[in-house]
Amino acid sequence: KQEVTQIPAALSVPEGENLVLNCSFTDSAIYNLQWFRQDPGKGLTSLLLIQSSQREQTSGRLNASLDKSSGRSTLYIAASQPGDSATYLCAAPTSGNTGKLIFGQGTTLQVKP
Amino acid sequence: NAGVMQNPRHLVRRRGQEARLRCSPMKGHSHVYWYRQLPEEGLKFMVYLQKENIIDESGMPKERFSAEFPKEGPSILRIQQVVRGDSAAYFCASSPARLAGVVTDTQYFGPGTRLTVL
Numbered sequence: 001k002q003e004v005t006q007i008p009a010a011l012s013v014p015e016g017e018n019l020v021l022n023c024s025f026t027d028s029a030i031y032n033l034q035w036f037r038q039d040p041g042k043g044l045t046s047l048l049l050i051q052s053s054q055r056e057q058t059s060g061r062l063n064a065s066l067d068k069s070s071g072r073s074t075l076y077i078a079a080s081q082p083g084d085s086a087t088y089l090c091a092a093p094t095s096g097n098t099g100k101l102i103f104g105q106g107t108t109l110q111v112k113p
Numbered sequence: 114n115a116g117v118m119q120n121p122r123h124l125v126r127r128r129g130q131e132a133r134l135r136c137s138p139m140k141g142h143s144h145v146y147w148y149r150q151l152p153e154e155g156l157k158f159m160v161y162l163q164k165e166n167i168i169d170e171s172g173m174p175k176e177r178f179s180a181e182f183p184k185e186g187p188s189i190l191r192i193q194q195v196v197r198g199d200s201a202a203y204f205c206a207s208s209p210a211r212l213a214g215v216v217t218d219t220q221y222f223g224p225g226t227r228l229t230v231l
Contacts, residue, residue: 034219043204044156044222089156099144099208100169101220103156 002027002094006104013080014112021075021107023090028068034101035064035075036089044089048075080111115140117207117223118187125229126195134190134226138207145188146220147180150202159203162188195230202227 003026013019025033031052036044048057048064050073056065063076073090087108091101118137126132138145147159149172161169162182173180177195182188192199206220 036222041227043224044206046219046221049219091156094158099146099220100158100161100172101146101148101156101206102158103148105155 002030002092002102004090004092004102004104006088006090006107008107009105010108010110012110012112015080015082017080017111018076018078019080019109021077021088021090021109023073023075023104025071025073025092025102027092027095028071029095030068030092032093033064033066033073034091035062035073036091038087038089038106040087047088077109080109082111082113085109085111117205117221119203119205119223119226121226122224123227123229125231127231128196129194132192132195132199132228134192134203134205134228136188136190136205136207136223138188138205139221142207142209142221144208145182146206146208147188147190148204148206150204150225152201156204159190192228195228197230200228200230 005024007022034049035047037047038044050057050066061078066073087106089103089106091103094100094102120135145162148156149159150156158172160173160180165184177193179191202225204225205223208220
């Protein structure tokens with residue numbers, strides 16, 4: 001059974017700092033892993049999707065890595081900005097290849113000006 | 114290309130009433146997923162549908178909840194006889210058809226319907 005854990009639950013950093021968000025999963029037989037952003041009271045915005053054959057994906061100031069053997073993924077945010085303040089969620093598919101996603105509890109990030 | 118559409122965005126119901134939540138997937142997407150986010154909790158999978166078929170409903174409560182994705186029109190999540198514990202944000206996501214039987218593409222989420230039960 002797939003379980004996804006994110007640490008820390010909350011993070012506060014000054015503007016400009018580089019930071020890393022962590023995600024761990026129990027079932028390493030995944031075919032992809034997704035990172036999302038959720039603003040308060042809003043829906044989810046997909047940030048990055050890493051296929052199982054990839055080690056990392058980059059989009060602008062975001063870089064996500066995937067290590068299936070250790071059951072870990074990290075989201076690296078470079079030069080953080082106040083507009084990055086949001087909750088970041090990682091999600092891994094459950095076994096059985098139905099596309100059903102298991103979400104972590106999220107990391108709530110606050111970037112202070 | 115419009116994103117995933119959900120309506121209504123906010124829905125208020127009294128205990129015992131019915132709630133109908135609608136989801137129109139992105140154009141060209143034939144897979145729809147419903148998730149629920151309870152207050153102070155994470156997102157939980159409810160049901161996965163393709164046109165006219167329920168593929169996986171393992172996350173749906175056994176009673177009062179049903180979902181459909183007809184050949185024409187939006188996907189509907191229906192909650193009968195709502196109770197206060199049903200108050201939550203309900204999100205719909207869609208993805209394209211599978212490639213060689215494997216879902217490899219990202220799921221695109223709608224803005225959600227926030228249900229409040231009085």
